Amino acid sequence: xxxxxxxxxxxxxxxxxxxxxxxxxxxxxxxxxxxxxxxxxxxxxxxxxxxxxxxxxxxxxxxxxxxxxxxxxxxxxxxxxxxxxxxxxxxxxxxxxxxxxxxxxxxxxxxxxxxxxxxxxxxxxxxxxxxxxxxxxxxxxxxxxxxxxxxxxxxxxxxxxxxxxxxxxxxxxxxxxxxxxxxxxxxxxxxxxxxxxxxxxxxxxxxxxxxxxxxxxxxxxxxxxxxxxxxxxxxxxxxxxxxxxxxxxxxxxxxxxxxxxxxxxxxxxxxxxxxxxxxxxxxxxxxxxxxxxxxxxxxxxxxxxxxxxxxxx
Amino acid sequence: xxxxxxxxxxxxxxxxxxxxxxxxxxxxxxxxxxxxxxxxxxxxxxxxxxxxxxxxxxxxxxxxxxxxxxxxxxxxxxxxxxxxxxxxxxxxxxxxxxxxxxxxxxxxxxxxxxxxxxxxxxxxxxxxxxxxxxxxxxxxxxxxxxxxxxxxxxxxxxxxxxxxxxxxxxxxxxxxxxxxxxxxxxxxxxxxxxxxxxxxxxxxxxxxxxxxxxxxxxxxxxxxxxxxxxxxxxxxxxxxxxxxxxxxx
Numbered sequence: 001x002x003x004x005x006x007x008x009x010x011x012x013x014x015x016x017x018x019x020x021x022x023x024x025x026x027x028x029x030x031x032x033x034x035x036x037x038x039x040x041x042x043x044x045x046x047x048x049x050x051x052x053x054x055x056x057x058x059x060x061x062x063x064x065x066x067x068x069x070x071x072x073x074x075x076x077x078x079x080x081x082x083x084x085x086x087x088x089x090x091x092x093x094x095x096x097x098x099x100x101x102x103x104x105x106x107x108x109x110x111x112x113x114x115x116x117x118x119x120x121x122x123x124x125x126x127x128x129x130x131x132x133x134x135x136x137x138x139x140x141x142x143x144x145x146x147x148x149x150x151x152x153x154x155x156x157x158x159x160x161x162x163x164x165x166x167x168x169x170x171x172x173x174x175x176x177x178x179x180x181x182x183x184x185x186x187x188x189x190x191x192x193x194x195x196x197x198x199x200x201x202x203x204x205x206x207x208x209x210x211x212x213x214x215x216x217x218x219x220x221x222x223x224x225x226x227x228x229x230x231x232x233x234x235x236x237x238x239x240x241x242x243x244x245x246x247x248x249x250x251x252x253x254x255x256x257x258x259x260x261x262x263x264x265x266x267x268x269x270x271x272x273x274x275x276x277x278x279x280x281x282x283x284x285x286x287x288x289x290x291x292x293x294x295x296x297x298x299x300x301x302x303x304x305x306x307x308x309x310x311x312x313x
Numbered sequence: 314x315x316x317x318x319x320x321x322x323x324x325x326x327x328x329x330x331x332x333x334x335x336x337x338x339x340x341x342x343x344x345x346x347x348x349x350x351x352x353x354x355x356x357x358x359x360x361x362x363x364x365x366x367x368x369x370x371x372x373x374x375x376x377x378x379x380x381x382x383x384x385x386x387x388x389x390x391x392x393x394x395x396x397x398x399x400x401x402x403x404x405x406x407x408x409x410x411x412x413x414x415x416x417x418x419x420x421x422x423x424x425x426x427x428x429x430x431x432x433x434x435x436x437x438x439x440x441x442x443x444x445x446x447x448x449x450x451x452x453x454x455x456x457x458x459x460x461x462x463x464x465x466x467x468x469x470x471x472x473x474x475x476x477x478x479x480x481x482x483x484x485x486x487x488x489x490x491x492x493x494x495x496x497x498x499x500x501x502x503x504x505x506x507x508x509x510x511x512x513x514x515x516x517x518x519x520x521x522x523x524x525x526x527x528x529x530x531x532x533x534x535x536x537x538x539x540x541x542x543x544x545x546x547x548x549x550x551x552x553x554x555x556x557x558x559x560x561x562x
Binding site: 096097100101105106113133135136141144178179181182185195235250294295297 | 321407431432475481545
């Protein structure tokens, strides 16, 4: 029977929704027993949140002053130690999980499966390759521990309603001092989080400048949406790097995605193909974005956006 | 003598629209343009810049793959690498096995820095650098968008979901690159000529004595589910009406 350990992602004493998405993925494996581990200085508040996720049996807290920041080199030996009692170890395919989980796998002497989009059994999964242009079915050996990351855009967060027990775990692992946290700069925008927002408005190269990019923020605010950007817009400096949507940026699955002045390179499309409704506004009628759009409007964004904002009241 | 080891993976070119073979056994690669993985090109550019600023004395490019991978290594030499090592492998090498191969080369070359792309744009795994750092028991600084060397340390700014994060690592260390670390240089014709004379050593993967048998078995390739055909609207009024109909505004 599968016994699955999920590494909780958290920041500022709050659980990241990616954890409930990992639980949702693990819950699709029949008969799986699901535990969540919180590595923190004081994991109690985060563990209390994790204990409420439906499907979680036990939450483990691993408290250590060295866990103040999520440094993969520091966390990996602890995750590997806790993993001893499990058949599977899952983390989210966010930058946190992508950084950490391969290091855990290598310490355990096994490979890693990246970006699970569906489980067809405890050792059979589907995942995207080639920027999502192919979906492969992969079988993992049953006699090895399976370390994997879960493609968060493929799963709805498991709902609340659980009441897991919370236990402190003692972990003895020697932790390195060769890696030190210096600083983190997060743009405090007051807007919804790009990865979890039900609505997203994204801007592309056609915006032309960071000043012009403000009309994307303006429309997003009107819709209560998060803001995203194409790689071209980020490379050109119109938008911050953490707004990039696509193969190498964020993979998102909002209810509504509005692509403004984005031509729709394959690498961008792979980041949005799970969106429920895609709206494209572009002045080039031949732009590939229209091939995936549910609603397309050919027009100059600098005329269309102010009109749209007005029409939305 | 401070060396930088750079990994160059041969992948289907960034601009190719990859298609699944009709029989579901793989993707079409016959006659398809192959290139250096774009993230690895950024890794090489960073290594060259570090060397040009006096932070290293030699840049070695390494690839694991079939004999044809020499083409990508020659391109790396033309960009400015000093020498190349091809670890010849004719079947699939998973990231853990690739990390073990790199570890063998590290034992021989003792580099200060290993620079790799954060992910290959073919299998999109994003694993090898992290695994190598674990096996080597050294720091990792993944998704780097800025690297500053200071003696035996590196200060690395990383692109993370929340924004930018800066960490400090002791060298030697493994760094993996993100898109905005730098813009790789173009190769000039005289450099291509010069690159032909630079050393390129070929090593059979079997001779390194590492376990390379794949752990995972890919049983099927499928094209992604197609989205249903959308509608084109002719003005903002129609757009708002369509959004209202879907209950989105």
